[in-house]
Amino acid sequence: MSEEKILKVGDTAPPFTMKTIGLKEVSLKDYQGKNVVLLFYPLDWTPG
Amino acid sequence: MPAFDKRIKDFEAANTQVLGISTDSPFSHENWAKSVGISHYPLLSDVQRMVSKDYGVYWADWNANRRVTFIVNKDGKIVFVEQYGKGELPDPDKILAEIKKLG
Numbered sequence: 001m002s003e004e005k006i007l008k009v010g011d012t013a014p015p016f017t018m019k020t021i022g023l024k025e026v027s028l029k030d031y032q033g034k035n036v037v038l039l040f041y042p043l044d045w046t047p048g
Numbered sequence: 049m050p051a052f053d054k055r056i057k058d059f060e061a062a063n064t065q066v067l068g069i070s071t072d073s074p075f076s077h078e079n080w081a082k083s084v085g086i087s088h089y090p091l092l093s094d095v096q097r098m099v100s101k102d103y104g105v106y107w108a109d110w111n112a113n114r115r116v117t118f119i120v121n122k123d124g125k126i127v128f129v130e131q132y133g134k135g136e137l138p139d140p141d142k143i144l145a146e147i148k149k150l151g
Contacts (some may be wrong), residue, residue, distance in 0.1 A: 002095060002120070005104045006068070006105060006116065006129065006131070007103050007104050007118070007126055007129065008101050008126065008129060009099070009126055009127060009128065009129060010125065010126065011125070011126045012101070012124055012125060012126075013088060013118070013120040013124050013125065014060065014102040015127055016092075016098075016099045018069070018092035018093055018094055018099065019074050019095075020090040020091060020092050020093065021074050021078045021081065021090070021091060022072060022078075023065070023074055026092055026128070027091050028065070028124075029074050031065045031090065031118075032070060032122075032124075033063075034063050034064060034065050034118070034122060034123055034131070035062065035063060035064040035119060035120065035121055035122060035144055035147055035150065036064065036065050036066075036067070036120040036149075037059065037065070037066045037117065037118070037119055037120075037126035038067055038069060038117065038118040038119075038120065039049055039052065039066065039067065039068045039117055039138060040069050040070070040100070040103065040105045040113040040114065040115065040116045040118075041049070041068060041069070041070050041113060041115050042070065042107065042110060042112045042113055042114065042115055043070055043071070043072060043110070043112050043151070044070060044076045044079070044080035044091075044101065045080055045141075046070045048115075
């Protein structure tokens with residue numbers, strides 16, 4: 001399972017909606033017209 | 049990532065939103081954010097692992113995300129991808145430099 005197909009430069013970013021603190025929903029499309037940095041990290045309480 | 053939290057004004061100045069994503073619940077995020085000092089950008093909960101799989105960063109061994117940073121430009125295209133090994137963390141200066149290249 002180490003061969004997940006990671007998205008590459010040039011791919012369209014798939015849309016998403018997720019909950020954040022306070023259970024507010026956040027979607028990628030909320031930030032249309034801006035650059036967005038997506039910091040995927042393994043788990044809370046891991047370094048960083 | 050507290051390193052990004054401290055630099056959030058620089059990202060805002062570059063018309064950029066920072067989002068942290070893990071498979072933890074919002075309740076876990078709340079405790080962690082308070083503990084390490086993240087208060088200027090949202091931490092999102094991919095509890096279903098759907099987003100992780102869509103972006104290809106799902107880490108089956110841990111049922112979690114791998115550590116990967118994407119920059120998505122104003123047109124919704126991925127313009128930068130960086131993966132990290134054990135002990136490596138994203139560097140806000142490097143990510144800002146990449147954003148500035150976009151113009």
